[in-house]
Amino acid sequence: MAEQDGVTCRMPFEDREPSSWSDAELRAFMRANAPEGADVDAMLPVVRSAIGQGADPRALAPMMRGAAASGADPERMLAMMQMGGASPQPANVGERPQGKAEPVSAAGRVRTWFSPERGKKALVILMWLAVWELADHLVDNRLVLTGPVRTLQALTEQIVKADFWLICAASFCRIAAGFILAFAGGILIAVAAHRVRLVRDLIEPIVGLLKTVPMVSFIIMLLIWVGNQALTIYLSFLIVIPLVYTNMYAGLEAVDLKMLEMACMCGMGRWRQFLYIYRPAFMPFLVSGCKVSLGMSWKSGIMAEVFGTPAPSIGKQMFAARTFLDTPSLFAWTAVVMLLSVVFEKAFMALLARAARPWGSAWARVGRTSRRAAWASRRNRSRPSSRRASRRAMATTMCSAA
């Protein structure tokens, strides 16, 4: 039985990932946190399934205790959890001792590195490189097509030049700035549109406009309005922001209303709702949106640089190569853009994947005891009985509806 004032004893297995907890450990955890009289065996499959979907019981625990404190009886809690989408699954799915699981996954990793899949992939790439080289020989017009060997040669000629890295860094910074501004702006606007209908109605036609205006029109007008140095940032921004907004907005709309009601009943704050209920809902949308828009930001950014030729920039180099009929250099710079684009995409997607992971465990690890104490004391301090009563009424309505 958990202490209502927040001072709880921590069980040793709680430091491990919940997916590795055995049924016995999970039962013990629930007994410690669920309200008195709860049917732990009945809840086990539900909780197990919730864990399978990325939920963390350590983060759910305070919610469970909150619900108990507000008077929801165990049957109703179970009904709520099932209503929230967690369906019972065989309880032994996750039952695997961690000691054994580790080496298996490590061995698996080693195996995938040398897997026939990778070999096949490499062969396919080699095949296409050979086709490219062959095409170079067949076309036999170096003003039109440059093969991989000549491109690599041109690339090494560029890399040894003193300002190569400066040029790359300048273009990278411009495009990354445009993308990150659009990423942040798109999220903020989507949140505002989600919360205030008027904002959505006002924003929607502008987003539609941004999506359909040809890139070249942006370039021509922006060149006059903002000049060539800022053009790249503006263009990447304008191309990316509707993508981020649309995906983020769809993600927010996809949030599970039942989960929100439950959170509301349990007295979860707005920020926590955002982190633990909205975030898992919109993250898949945001991730897929970013995959597309990262590539777009580079495509549009380099296009802007070729038109605006700010110095130093990759676009200016490409323009010069085109001007002086230096096709090998044009191909080499194209390769550089592709590499930088992939590096940026991988780095950003890795950060995003970090943000998409369940946070419960991380949150719990950082001074859980003190946070629980804070949680409990805040609850005791700031919840007058009238609010508690209204929550109770709401919970009753909710459950009877079910």
Added chain:
Amino acid sequence: MCTSANVSPVPAPSRRQFIKFAGACAAAAAGMGLAGCSNGHGDSASQASSKAAPTVEDRTLTGDTDPTTVRVGLIMGPPSMGLSRFLIDAQSGDTYNSYEFEFCGVDYQAVAARLNQGDFDIVTLPSNLGAVLYNNEDIKTKVQAISVNNLGVLYGITTDPNVNELADLEGRTAYVYGEGGTPEYTIATVLEGHGLGDGKVNIVFKSTPFEVLNLLQDEENCIAILPQPFVALADTMVTGLRRPIDITAEWESMESANGSEAVTTHTVANREFLEEHELAVVEYLQRAGASVDWTLKNLDEASSCQVELGSFLNDDVARQAMPYISLVNLTGEVMYDALSGFLAAIHAQNPDSIGGDMPGSDFYYMPPAGALDADVQAMASAPDKTPAELVG
């Protein structure tokens, strides 16, 4: 910083005109952007001439004198605007050899690529690209410059009544279109040649001519250096605009000019074709020269067929611009002096702009003495005689 779209202060007719002409001018300017005009410094030119200057010789024509089909790739705009008469004659089958002209918009990269592909025998190109092709070791086609089509097309224009000559630019800002192309090097050469180098004039490059036009409208006493036909276009859009500075004339008055010219475009032939069918190239040069002379004498008539022929997108702008695009047909030793000096100047500013090195003397085609004055039929029927003998 510029604020609004460039069309706002323009009255309705001009706006229509603007939209109509914008395409044409963009095309023409793009074509010339690279070409720009640059003059040879006297000293760099003499360095280059260590590869001895070629001379016209009394010799017979090489290759076959039977009529052949010549495929010509043209860039729209100034390089083709003097060829109207030739185009009309070729269409009506009035030439000894048959000439098939194809316009490729302003896409000189495509023209160069198709020359290398073997699709064209003769092409017009911005004046630095012949040397670029000559120096390019990756390509299979050898090229020779056969004539110069346009000299300078750059003008200093301003709304400031106090700017009347080049020296007045000292300490001022001038907006320029054509960074990285020959306009940049031409302007730098002219400023240096008149003692205005070392940043005495603040040159600010804009990425499109439209930005410059916008500044001319918005900024008081604004100075710009633009190529034709944008100068003609600016005239229709900016009230009180004057063109006090002719960059081409300033080039010629430089002490270091030494017979070099601000060359904007030139004509290049596939060397292999030239050796096999020299007569066809000679006829081309005769016809092109006659056409330029005719155009300059009949500006109204010549400009009225530009759209029909495909050499420009608007007859009215063509009429306004034609007297100022320095139409010429320089060949032989005159071409060598003008072009090699120009290439030397560009080379001094940025070797990459001509492909790294000054081209050797074999780059400049020297027709046999008298060939451009002799009758084509006569040369064809007497291949054993030198053209000089036929002329007498």
